[in-house]
Amino acid sequence: MSTIELRKTIIENLSLIDDNSFLKAINTIVESKANEEVYKLSDYQRKRVIAGREQVKNGQTVSNEALQKEIRQWLSTK
Numbered sequence: 001m002s003t004i005e006l007r008k009t010i011i012e013n014l015s016l017i018d019d020n021s022f023l024k025a026i027n028t029i030v031e032s033k034a035n036e037e038v039y040k041l042s043d044y045q046r047k048r049v050i051a052g053r054e055q056v057k058n059g060q061t062v063s064n065e066a067l068q069k070e071i072r073q074w075l076s077t078k
Contacts, residue, residue, distance in 0.1 A: 017023060041049065
């Protein structure tokens with residue numbers, strides 16, 4: 001089934017549905033896809049992502065447990 005045929009079938013089937021909450025849910029999905037854009041990073045963000053990937057490659061990571069411990073300690077000093 002081509003995209004055009006599928007779109008037509010979906011529209012025909014939706015016109016038969018009276019469930020408002022279901023239609024709202026479908027509308028949310030459709031709107032999120034229709035408004036989908038490619039997120040563009042700034043130069044700074046791009047550099048930070050590259051630096052982060054390098055840190056992972058070099059094993060410069062922190063376990064979740066260690067990070068949670070650090071956060072708890074930081075919060076207890078406030």
